Amino acid sequence: MTGGKNPSRFSRCVAWLPALIFSALLALAILGAVMMQALTSEELHVQTATGDGVVGQQMERVEAEIRDLAEEYHFDADRVIAKLSADELRETDRQMAEWWTRIVRDGVMDETPRWSSSELRAEIESTVDPASLEADETAGDIAREVGYSLEKTVQKTLMPVRRALITMGVRVVTRKVDLPAIVRLTGQLPPAAMAVCLLLAGVIALLLGRKIRVSLKYYGAAFAGAGISVAAGFGVLCLFNIPGRVREASEGLANQMSRLSTTIMLESIGAAAVLLAAGYACLVLYQRGTGKKKTRNGEHP
Amino acid sequence: MTISRGDTDEGRGRGKVSTESRRGKGIGIYLLPLLMALPFVGVLILGALRFGPTVMKIIGIMIKLVVTA
Numbered sequence: 423m424t425g426g427k428n429p430s431r432f433s434r435c436v437a438w439l440p441a442l443i444f445s446a447l448l449a450l451a452i453l454g455a456v457m458m459q460a461l462t463s464e465e466l467h468v469q470t471a472t473g474d475g476v477v478g479q480q481m482e483r484v485e486a487e488i489r490d491l492a493e494e495y496h497f498d499a500d501r502v503i504a505k506l507s508a509d510e511l512r513e514t515d516r517q518m519a520e521w522w523t524r525i526v527r528d529g530v531m532d533e534t535p536r537w538s539s540s541e542l543r544a545e546i547e548s549t550v551d552p553a554s555l556e557a558d559e560t561a562g563d564i565a566r567e568v569g570y571s572l573e574k575t576v577q578k579t580l581m582p583v584r585r586a587l588i589t590m591g592v593r594v595v596t597r598k599v600d601l602p603a604i605v606r607l608t609g610q611l612p613p614a615a616m617a618v619c620l621l622l623a624g625v626i627a628l629l630l631g632r633k634i635r636v637s638l639k640y641y642g643a644a645f646a647g648a649g650i651s652v653a654a655g656f657g658v659l660c661l662f663n664i665p666g667r668v669r670e671a672s673e674g675l676a677n678q679m680s681r682l683s684t685t686i687m688l689e690s691i692g693a694a695a696v697l698l699a700a701g702y703a704c705l706v707l708y709q710r711g712t713g714k715k716k717t718r719n720g721e722h723p
Numbered sequence: 724m725t726i727s728r729g730d731t732d733e734g735r736g737r738g739k740v741s742t743e744s745r746r747g748k749g750i751g752i753y754l755l756p757l758l759m760a761l762p763f764v765g766v767l768i769l770g771a772l773r774f775g776p777t778v779m780k781i782i783g784i785m786i787k788l789v790v791t792a
Contacts, residue, residue, distance in 0.1 A: 445759045582791045639752065647759025654764045658771050667783055671790040701756055709752060 429630045437629040437640055444622040445644040448697070449651030451615035456689045458609050460682055462527040464520060470681040471519040472512045479677055480511055480579050487575045491568050496554035497546050505545045510537065511580065518581045529601030531592050534585050537576045539569035582672040638708035646701025649694045656690040 429437075459466065470476075485503050492499035517535035524530045547565035555561065595601055623641065630636045665683045669676035 442759060442762065446763045449760075449763055578791060583789050584791055587789055639755070643755035643759045646756030647763075650756055650760035651763040651767075654760065654767055658767050661771060661775065662779055662782060664782060664786075667786050668790060671786050675790055698756075702753070705752055705755070 429633060429636060433629045433631070434636075437626050440622040440625045440629070441640040441644045442647075444619050444626070445647035445651065447615045447622070448619050448644070448648035449655060451612045451619065452648070452652050452693045452697075453655045453690070454608075454615070455612035456686055456693070458612060459689070460686050462523060462605065462609065464523040464527070466682065466685060467519040467523045468516050470685075471515040471678055473681055476678050476681075477508055477512050477515065479674065480515075480576075481506065481508055483579045483674070484511070484572070484576055487572065491571060495546075495564050495568055496551040497564070497568070498549035501549050502542055502545050505542055507541075511576070514576070515580055522581075525588070525592055527602075527605055529592065529596050529605060531589060531596075534581075534589075537573060537580065539572045539576075542572060543569040579674055582675045635708060635711040638704045638711070642701045642704030642708060644701070645697050645704060649697030649699075649701060652690060652697065653694040656687070656694070659686075659690075 484506060488502050488506070489499045491497075492502070514535055514537040521532055521535055524532060543565040546568050547561045550561040550564050552561070555564070592601070626640050627634075627637050630640070665676060665679060668679055
């Protein structure tokens, strides 16, 4: 499908406008898709929250808390730590990630997942030093107090956010707007933008009289321009330094988010590289075609 | 031997001057993506300069409110 006559100068000039819109829309669609996936993908959030490095650091923090409590309440820290299960922490992390993504994706506020210290309480009760108990205290009382402190520590370690504020915020927002609908609509914007890009590609081809070789210049410039725009958009996002600010507030949450940040970075840079490569490939093909044509006829297409 | 105009380089429009201008045009085409990205990047930069400090302050306050140590 190469069309008939060469496109007029007017058509060639006008075709730059849809190419410009194509480039900007494609960049917005890709940046939007990357951000939507980062915010709403349950799989990604679960992987981020349950990574071995993250769970390992959470275990260290909980073990340190158990040792501090053991010094204060006089029970055997090693036996209690031996009962502490990384799989249980990982499972609670998974439930927390699902809870969070359900809020962001569906606007649904479920009950916050909780880690239970019931298994550890039995061990604490059996290892408390009876000589350290006060007159009206029992080992069970100590176990309950320590268990409660541990649950608070684990909740803060697994999800170092003020859940009451998030709950209140979501309730206020969902009373005023239909949050799930807005999230669904926002999620549909990147694919809609891609569809418009396809339409614009068709418009460019029509304006250029369906001359594929001539269209390559416009497509190449648009793709590579979109790649540069995506890279610039990611650069501006980096300026906000959200991971750095989160790390200042909470080391634990920053560690949990690091995988998320890496995913956003790799996807953005990867998309920019692919677009640049595709764009410049189109331009090289156009140049080669132009060179051959010029050799034959002595004129530019 | 008759040499027609179409047999020579000048006749075919290939000469030193046209080769150099073709090379110059070749480099120019690879700068087109930069021109295409200019409006988008310009809006991003202007937006970042205009709203960036405010957005960063809001993000900082929200992180401090929501995140615990």
